[in-house]
Amino acid sequence: MTIRLGGMFFGLALVGVLLLWSFLPDTLKYSTPEKSPYYAFHEDKLPPAGGFSFDGLGGKWDNQQLQRGYQVYKEVCRSCHSLKYVAFRNLEELGYSEAEVRAEAASWEVPGLDEYGEATLRPAEPTDYFPSPYPNEIAARASNNNALPPDLSLITKARPDGSNYVYSLMQGYVEPTEEDLAEAKELGGGVEWETPVGLYFNEHFYNANIAMPPQLYPDLITYADGTEATTEQMAQDVAAFLTWTAEPTLVLRKQTGWYVVAFLLFATFLGFLSYKEIWANKKPKKKG
Amino acid sequence: MTSTYDTLEDAGVRRRDWIHIAAISFAGVAAGTFVIPLVSQMRPSKDVLAASSTRVDISSLEEGQSLKAVFRGQPLFVKRMTPAEITEAKNDDSASMPDPQTLAERTDPANEAILITLGVCTHLGCVPLGAGVGENKGDFGGYFCPCHGSHYDVAGRIRKGPAPKNLEVPEFEIAGDIVQVG
Amino acid sequence: MSFAWANQYEPKSDFTKWIDEKLPLPRLIYNAVGAGYPVPRNLNYMWNFGFLAGLFLVIQIITGVVLAMHYAADTSVAFGSVEHIMRNVNYGWMLRYAHANGASFFFIVIYLHIFRGFYYSSYKAPREMIWLLGVVIFLLMMATAFMGYVLPWGQMSFWGAKVITGLFGAIPIIGEPLQVWLVGGYAPNGATLNRFFSLHFLLPFVILGVVILHIWALHIPGSSNPTGVEVKSESDTVPFHPYYVAKDGWFLGLVVAIYAGFVFFAPNALGHPDNYIEANPLSTPAEIVPEWYFLPFYAILRAFTGDLVIPLTGIVLVPAKLLGVIAMFGSILVWFFLPWLDKSPIRSGSYRPLFQKFFWVLVVTMGVLTFCGGAPAEQPYILISQIATAYYFLHFLVILPIVSQIEVPKPLPFSITEAVLGKDGEEPKPISAAPPPQSGGGDLPGGALQPAE
Numbered sequence: 001m002t003i004r005l006g007g008m009f010f011g012l013a014l015v016g017v018l019l020l021w022s023f024l025p026d027t028l029k030y031s032t033p034e035k036s037p038y039y040a041f042h043e044d045k046l047p048p049a050g051g052f053s054f055d056g057l058g059g060k061w062d063n064q065q066l067q068r069g070y071q072v073y074k075e076v077c078r079s080c081h082s083l084k085y086v087a088f089r090n091l092e093e094l095g096y097s098e099a100e101v102r103a104e105a106a107s108w109e110v111p112g113l114d115e116y117g118e119a120t121l122r123p124a125e126p127t128d129y130f131p132s133p134y135p136n137e138i139a140a141r142a143s144n145n146n147a148l149p150p151d152l153s154l155i156t157k158a159r160p161d162g163s164n165y166v167y168s169l170m171q172g173y174v175e176p177t178e179e180d181l182a183e184a185k186e187l188g189g190g191v192e193w194e195t196p197v198g199l200y201f202n203e204h205f206y207n208a209n210i211a212m213p214p215q216l217y218p219d220l221i222t223y224a225d226g227t228e229a230t231t232e233q234m235a236q237d238v239a240a241f242l243t244w245t246a247e248p249t250l251v252l253r254k255q256t257g258w259y260v261v262a263f264l265l266f267a268t269f270l271g272f273l274s275y276k277e278i279w280a281n282k283k284p285k286k287k288g
Numbered sequence: 289m290t291s292t293y294d295t296l297e298d299a300g301v302r303r304r305d306w307i308h309i310a311a312i313s314f315a316g317v318a319a320g321t322f323v324i325p326l327v328s329q330m331r332p333s334k335d336v337l338a339a340s341s342t343r344v345d346i347s348s349l350e351e352g353q354s355l356k357a358v359f360r361g362q363p364l365f366v367k368r369m370t371p372a373e374i375t376e377a378k379n380d381d382s383a384s385m386p387d388p389q390t391l392a393e394r395t396d397p398a399n400e401a402i403l404i405t406l407g408v409c410t411h412l413g414c415v416p417l418g419a420g421v422g423e424n425k426g427d428f429g430g431y432f433c434p435c436h437g438s439h440y441d442v443a444g445r446i447r448k449g450p451a452p453k454n455l456e457v458p459e460f461e462i463a464g465d466i467v468q469v470g
Numbered sequence: 471m472s473f474a475w476a477n478q479y480e481p482k483s484d485f486t487k488w489i490d491e492k493l494p495l496p497r498l499i500y501n502a503v504g505a506g507y508p509v510p511r512n513l514n515y516m517w518n519f520g521f522l523a524g525l526f527l528v529i530q531i532i533t534g535v536v537l538a539m540h541y542a543a544d545t546s547v548a549f550g551s552v553e554h555i556m557r558n559v560n561y562g563w564m565l566r567y568a569h570a571n572g573a574s575f576f577f578i579v580i581y582l583h584i585f586r587g588f589y590y591s592s593y594k595a596p597r598e599m600i601w602l603l604g605v606v607i608f609l610l611m612m613a614t615a616f617m618g619y620v621l622p623w624g625q626m627s628f629w630g631a632k633v634i635t636g637l638f639g640a641i642p643i644i645g646e647p648l649q650v651w652l653v654g655g656y657a658p659n660g661a662t663l664n665r666f667f668s669l670h671f672l673l674p675f676v677i678l679g680v681v682i683l684h685i686w687a688l689h690i691p692g693s694s695n696p697t698g699v700e701v702k703s704e705s706d707t708v709p710f711h712p713y714y715v716a717k718d719g720w721f722l723g724l725v726v727a728i729y730a731g732f733v734f735f736a737p738n739a740l741g742h743p744d745n746y747i748e749a750n751p752l753s754t755p756a757e758i759v760p761e762w763y764f765l766p767f768y769a770i771l772r773a774f775t776g777d778l779v780i781p782l783t784g785i786v787l788v789p790a791k792l793l794g795v796i797a798m799f800g801s802i803l804v805w806f807f808l809p810w811l812d813k814s815p816i817r818s819g820s821y822r823p824l825f826q827k828f829f830w831v832l833v834v835t836m837g838v839l840t841f842c843g844g845a846p847a848e849q850p851y852i853l854i855s856q857i858a859t860a861y862y863f864l865h866f867l868v869i870l871p872i873v874s875q876i877e878v879p880k881p882l883p884f885s886i887t888e889a890v891l892g893k894d895g896e897e898p899k900p901i902s903a904a905p906p907p908q909s910g911g912g913d914l915p916g917g918a919l920q921p922a923e
Contacts, residue, residue, distance in 0.1 A: 004810060018859055087338070127339050150747075157743060249557075253734055257735050271716070274307045274312075274720065275716040275719070282713070311720075315719065325561035329540070329562060329565060334559075
């Protein structure tokens, strides 16, 4: 009895505090939450036409695309972005032979020591991981207007809807529309939208001001397999490549999943029949 | 009140029981399959397997010279024998020794001057001397283990001392100037 | 164990006889989950979740021990060691996803198990001890899950740790030193990570011990059932084996199939992308969100925006942060008092129409709190959280005691057998050729046995 009374009293007190304070004049705001001006420019991420080859329950890698994407990384992105969780030997999964991988690795340089113990660069081996373009964060920021180019190994898992995000972002360097500018001005309390000097407008970046300058232009690189290097193509290929770097086992996971789930559902069905048989004489018959 | 099931054992396995046997079998297979990743994850991981072979460039290895490398965490001796050493090794092929082996059994016939052995004494695991310049090569001109006095000949075969076996020759392949071990 | 008609264990072979004399473990299992444990025959699927919770505990322990063979709890390598598991360790990706999603499924199952307890008043006498042990298990689970999420040392790991350990600083007088002691520093750091790894490894085995006590306590009165009417006679029960082994067995297949669906096809759906970014103490993520199973409590924590002051003076009695902490822990501690707050003699919500309505309002409230916990700390979510939190405490502390006094329950069935078979229900004929045993006079027509007085 005491517990109940005590509980009721405590409950009413707590509730009273809560409701009293929540209904005080300055905490009561029913208007829509204040948004920052950059919300005006928010665009949904778009997938490429037809989606990616690895999308959906039956997704598969398109090795040709991944190889093209690797070429984009190598010729465009590697100057600023590291790929530290990927080893050269992993490239064999893209369809390269062991010898090709060894040659590819040897065309990169990784830090090592010379015979005097001084720091130097040596050709990479397949067991090495992709080197970082900068020795440390301070150097990276110094070269990039105080922005840190993120490591790209996991980028498509580190952003919501990551594969489509990378695809959209790389093509998102557009001019803001008049309507969006007007809405941004309204949200910003009458202040004109301005992209600060040193940053670039991108309609898919979370606050629309990205430190990375536009990177992809038509025919920026010449694909080894002869595919036309449009901006859209390169964006798609590099997004696919980065999806692979983030999760090399993605396709294997989905393929294994089919077997596991199908087996389990069938086993469940058998189990259900077994259960029904065991309970047959315990369930009452329906009255006629 | 007895249930149907209590009379089961009296009746023996009935036709109706196949569903129970089937259901339990499938559950058993599921459980067994679940064990596979649990056991397999302890096998060497991909990075360990990738680092499990060693490549050595012998283009600058001169006659009579040895170099030391690392193979699976252990020392590796790669020696280019002089013609005199090759002859000596072949002559001793039939000599009495604790672990008889011919030179041909220990080298690649196309590169019989290249001797590749682990630098681990087969007695108790010390690293023998003889691969470096000026090191004691023992009574047979090969390797000498200072720990307990095992003497190996020019072909790495145990000739004197407590070691029971010749220096281990790992699996290797020579392509041009590159030796791939493991 | 507790019922007179329970089957008795009889060792069949010489070997089992020998074991039974020296260490009666097979007998224990027989009496606990075998043919020697009578269980009400009318349990519905809401009773499956206890077993499933045990299953997920075992899955977490097995996958966890195996992952611990490859994980390194040092801040410079922790994130990398998890990537090593994902990329290099054989089946590492599968084990990691199984463990991460296993935690989510453990909580899904436990919430269903707890809400079964709320609806059917499983916490009432004589089962109070089972309930109290259960709340202890839940608290241990929360601690374990929280520490486990810190281990990958991603952005959410670090900042979640920062926020939650920061709460301890709200405790008056001892708060600051307590927080520094807990963290081993002034912000989560290497020492924090190491101790969280050690404790995360330890606690599941503590949970296992409390689970054994929980099941032991259950076997004294035996399971409750959806009518809330206690077992009266043999016809009210069936032996656990094979009836509930079969029922638990097939349903577990279904749940594991759904679990596998998540592990293999949507392994990151219940997680947060920010945890794939390495922890950076100098950069706060746009929103710090705990895992979904903590969201209702997070909403309660953030609902308190005003300090408790003495009116007309400026004196702060209880700062808002501390109020939030008290309410958050209070929201679970209140469950400990349920057996004494709800004194209705009727157990099952099926026979308590007024209680039923409030129960569903509680369910909706938890849903609302979950949603608000994941929303940004802005209006209108703050106001909604406040109303929902108010209802939550009102429900347990005020509504339940009052409802249990004033409501008019529906008439209960006389017994479980009556509920299953109806008043003149006939037990279905057994499938075997043998006719039902002829019992002496005194049987009611229709085969239902005389109730035991």
